[in-house]
Amino acid sequence: MTPTQGPPPRIQDLGLLSNRRSAALVTSLAEVVWYCPGRFDAPSLLARLLDDERGGSWAVDLPGAAPAGRRYLGDGGHLESMLQTGENGEALTITDFMPFGEGLPCGLCRVFSLAPQAYRLVLKAAPDYARRAVTLSHDGAGMQIDGQHWLYASHPPEVVGDSVVIQVPVGEAAWAFLSDERLEQLDWETVTRWREASLLNWQTLTVHATYHGPYEEAVRASLRALRLLTDHVGHATIAAPTTSLPEVLGGEKNWDYRYVWLRDAGMVVSALTRAGGDGSEGRAFLEFICAWAKPQGDLPAPPFLTVDGGRPPEETELELAGYGGSRPVRIGNGARGQLQLDAYGNVLLAAKLIYERFGTREHWGIIERLAEFLCEHWQDDDYGIWEERRKQPYVAGKVLTAVALEYIAEHSEEPQQAARWRAAAGAARKWVGAHALNSEGAYAYVAGEEGVDLTAALYPVWGFCAPDSPEMLATMAALERDHCQDHLYWRFLADNDPCQEGAFLAGTLWVAQYWVMRDPARARAILDAVLAYAGDLGQLPEMADPRTHEALGNVPQTFVHAALVGVVVDLAEAERAQHPT
Known part of the structure; x- marks a missing residue:
């Protein structure tokens, strides 16, 4: 199946993610359309925001999905989005965050609730403001992207054309992490620990x-x-x-x-x-x-x-x-x-x-x-x-x-x-x-x-x-x-x-x-x-x-x-x- 993407992103529809080093922007359909890994002014890896065809994005391919609300968890940078599907009102909840704090890896983490129906995560990277063709290869438990980034997930990633696709069956929860460094085998426990530590670090910061x-x-x-x-x-x-x-x-x-x-x-x-x-x-x-x-x-x-x-x-x-x-x-x-x-x-x-x-x-x-x-x-x-x-x-x-x-x-x-x-x-x-x-x-x-x-x-x-x-x-x-x-x-x-x-x-x-x-x-x-x-x-x-x-x-x-x-x-x-x- 050919990877798909949503409608062109609009400025008023963007939500900000950050680890106070770098930033990403995500739409209400949970598509990451801008991401500069490592630091705020680094060359983009995802830039569909500036080029609908070539810029690259990380999309949730959930048939019939419609935005059903989103919010930040507290005053920090964890963004929770809901996508509703079908007439019975079932929803997929996505928590996006960039681990924030000492000892946590730099990257973009996505956590998904139980799937109301089967869906796919589609990552189409476009390195260096889409000035370079992407290289994709399996590397241990993850997928190496452009020789500088790694994608780890709860479900095995596969290469489809110039994209990385993760299939998530109905009734299963999922996570995925786009990392700036090579990591050992990840699991739910590790991702949960990152999430909790990051939330605590944001809470500590926001009292200032x-x-x-x-x-x-x-x-x-x-x-x-x-x-x-x-x-x-x-x-x-x-x-x-x-x-x-x-x-x-x-x-x-x-x-x-x-x-x-x-x-x-x-x-x-x-x-x-x-x-x-x-x-x-x-x-x-x-x-x-x-x-x-x-x-x-x-x-x-x-x-x-x-x-x-x-x-x-x-x-x-x-x-x-x-x-x-x-x-x-x-x-x-x-x-x-x-x-x-x-x-x-x-x-x-x-x-x-x-x-x-x-x-x-x-x-x-x-x-x-x-x-x-x-x-x-x-x-x-x-x-x-x-x-x-x-x-x-x-x-x-x-x-x-x-x-x-x-x-x-x-x-x-x-x-x-x-x-x-x-x-x-x-x-x-x-x-x-x-x-x-x-x-x-x-x-x-x-x-x-x-x-x-x-x-x-x-x-x-x-x-x-x-x-x-x-x-x-x-x-x-x-x-x-x-x-x-x-x-x-x-x-x-x-x-x-x-x-x-x-x-x-x-x-x-x-x-x-x-x-x-x-x-x-x-x-x-x-x-x-x-x-x-x-x-x-x-x-x-x-x-x-x-x-x-x-x-x-x-x-x-x-x-x-x-x-x-x-x-x-x-x-x-x-x-x-x-x-x-």
């Missing part, structure tokens, strides 16, 4: 940050996403586990987000520090940045890093068909050498949070270096928060420089240094007042131009200005008029038509965070509009199209989830202040 209040389930899902996408060795949080999921279907803005952005630091550290718990996770992320953010050319630190602190590879294109035909498919990222003033400002904001929480000045040498750079270079043109392709005087970088220097000056022990930083912050503020307003009196995206970007919604959140200042009222009016549909907001980009991408969910949440300051009910309406794209597992993509209700962009994106936590924490505080008990 808790939250109780409005939107509690959404915050839990967001904290889960942040943890699943944080490397367990260096504690670095990547932007997303995927590459090249399009910002608009059929478009060319398809980027590799499997790296660690300094720009994300302020928001991610804030989410992990302010959501209850002991704050250790946010502190660990700042430690990673300060350990690896070394000078690069004329920059005090690169704008983003790999999970082991290295420099991401140069941007290259792959011969994959792309999600929904959206090409090119890219690996690496061409923004790796850009000057982004906001990146360093965000690290200073993260340090401020940690210093205030723990009463320390840890990593002061690195923080001092970044502050000195901003003090001396805040007037420089840069590539902006959205990694544009040409340098310009982007206003957000100047605003963030001003507030970051003001905040971090409070922690300097050298009066002359603190005074110099404050003087630079004051000069940046004066420059913004003189150059950053458009003809309507709103904050422009680029000084001297008319366009307004939703980044400006953060200016009062950062403490740069009052939420009801004339400039902010004009800015928000422009955003509502030019960049909003159904409570979702688009970015303004200097070099691109905004129609070339979907509504930007992190920025939409920044607008909600602004409205927390003035009208919490309006903030809730915006938050609810974003959560409509969270799917059944609460995982948010980078973008969405309110016209088609399609999720867009890389998923799940930690920037969006961190923004959601920030909105909800602020909302909870505002509503408590409105209605004290």
